Amino acid sequence: MNRYESMMNHLLVQFSNTKVLQAIFCAISDELQLLDDTFNNLKEKRWIDTGEGVQLDGIGEIVDRNRLINNAITINFFGFENQINTTGFNQARFREYSEPYLSSTSLSDEEYRLILWAKVNKNNSLCYMNDTIKSIQFIFKTDIAIVQDIYNAKFIVGIGRKLTKNEILFANALDLIVRPAGVSCQSMTHFDKDNVFGFYNQKFAKGFGQAPLSEIFSNNLIKKGYVV
Template sequence: MSRYDSMNKHLLAQFSDTEVMQAIFYAVSEEMQLIDTALKDLKEKRWINTGQGAQLDGIGHIVDRNRLIENAIVISFFGFENQTNTTGFGQARFREYSEPYLSSTSLRDDEYRLILWAKVNKNNSLCYMNDTIKSIQFIFNVDTVILQDIYNAKFIIGIGRILTGNEIVFANALDLIVRPAGVSCQSMTHFDKDNVFGFYNQKFAKGFGQAPLAEIFNSLNRKERLF
């Protein structure tokens, strides 16, 4: 309903056909409609799910997570099997010795919303084990997550979905997995929960020759990091 229609709707019956009142409403309704739109935007577009552009940047400033992600995208070069984001002969060029293989990126609004929610969750977490699992489920968009305590303030993570090379690098660059202070993630693996090798009594497991092993994709840049 427009502002002009709303003003007429709230008019007393004895003034409903008054030309002077109609003229006054018509004269001011357009400016008041602009005010209504601005107030609505202030109310609704300063939220992660509805904000755009500078509004999301403002939220990012509050939660301390900007759009720029350093070293988050793997540039495609020629390489061999099991190397991250590499292609075969004739599909990509060789990488020079000193040339970086990672590129920084500035997130689009739809990507940035996901990261902002993950950062909000991390900022407000009590760091229970379930909080860690939920943060991984959210970041990787996966239902199955296995977390195992290996003592001495360390744990390992299994993610029940095969991740792409860029998903792995991107997640490592963001560092949004919930962890208590002083507790380290020793390693992370990913696997197809419907097709993975394991041993007796292990959930999802299949036997020798029936499925591949889960793959370690991260040991936090080959060194232990504390959070």
């Protein structure tokens, strides 16, 4: 129901067909409707799930996470197998020794919402182990997140879902996993929870020749041959 209809519905029956009042309501209803819409937007569209554009940027300023992600997109160069975003001969130019192979990107609203929620969770966490696990599950959209303490204020992470190359780049660039001050994540692996090599008593694991090894990623590189 718009503002004009609302005003007409509030008239007494004896005035419902009054042309003068109808004309007055029609003349002022657009301006009042604009005010209604503005107040409603202030109330409803300044949250992470509903905000757009500058509204999300404002939330980003509050939680200290803007939408510009540095070193998150690979530039296409000539390269070899297992190097990210590389192609063969005559398909891309060679990279100079000191030339960067990563560029920055600005997140879309949909991507930015995920990052904002992850940052809010990190800002408000008490940094228990369960908080670390939940943050990994949320960021990587998986139910399987394995966190192992390797002592000396370090831990390693296993993600039960194969990640895309862009997801790996974003994970390295954003650093939004919840962890206590002074504690670092030494490495992260990703694997298909239904098809991964492992050892006796390891959940999800299969034997030699039955499944591939998990993959470890660090500093935007994928290195094969590491087991969860």
